Amino acid sequence: MLLTLFGMRWASDGTKKPLLELVSHGISWNITMAIGLLTLVTLAMRWRDLKFEAPKPPGSLRILWFPALYLLLFAVLSAVLGLPPRDTTLFVLLNTLQVGLSEEWMFRGVLFQGLRTRLALWPAILLTSLLFGSVHVLNVMITGELLEAVVQAIAAFLSGMVMIALLIRTGSIWVPIAYHALWDFGAFMASAGGNRTEQAADFSLGWTAALPVLLVLPNFLYALYLLRKQPNEPRLAAA
16 A cells, blocks of 8 residues: 555646546556566465365355436436547556455455454454555645645545445455445546536535535445344464
8 A cells, every 4th residue: 555655646747636637637657567476475475275266156246226326326426417529438447456356455365364364253343344444544645735635535534335245145355355346436437427427526615525425324324234144253273
């Protein structure tokens, strides 16, 4: 995550830019490097328990019906607001795929599975999600907008709970990777279309600042519903 942030800072020549501009004007090579580093470390440490496997059972994918409604909403918004140019769409797609892979690999893979050897299930769930949300405050280094970064951090904590619920219920990290990537792609595509039709949102307005959190709140509540019967299993034995 730090490699990604400092790479974005370096790539932007020290200037503050919106995240949308960074993901839509070229390939984010810093994220590519982060994935490469994760690959090397995972192979070197011989981590075999990161859940890079098919969902078990396959029918567990039925739980995606509610999260999929968000993807449908983003698709409708993108169609209504207007799709961005083809090059922009391609860059957003490539970069959001990288973000989904790298962040899920790091947080729901390496971090969560590592914490499970030290903590019971629910403390590991909450700590992973809190750390995932907290690092998003560092987006202020890229955008220069502290309030926006804090709101992103809160929304990321709520989304992190969704991703970890999908992981636990399906047994596969590929599910949160795919959903994370599609969520980011849909959100950025809708934002790209919106930026062409109206001015950027003013985060000094209370309701506007709360909008990202309000958007993800139903998904968070659904995640709690998915985990409602999950017992606080003891920590796992270290491999």
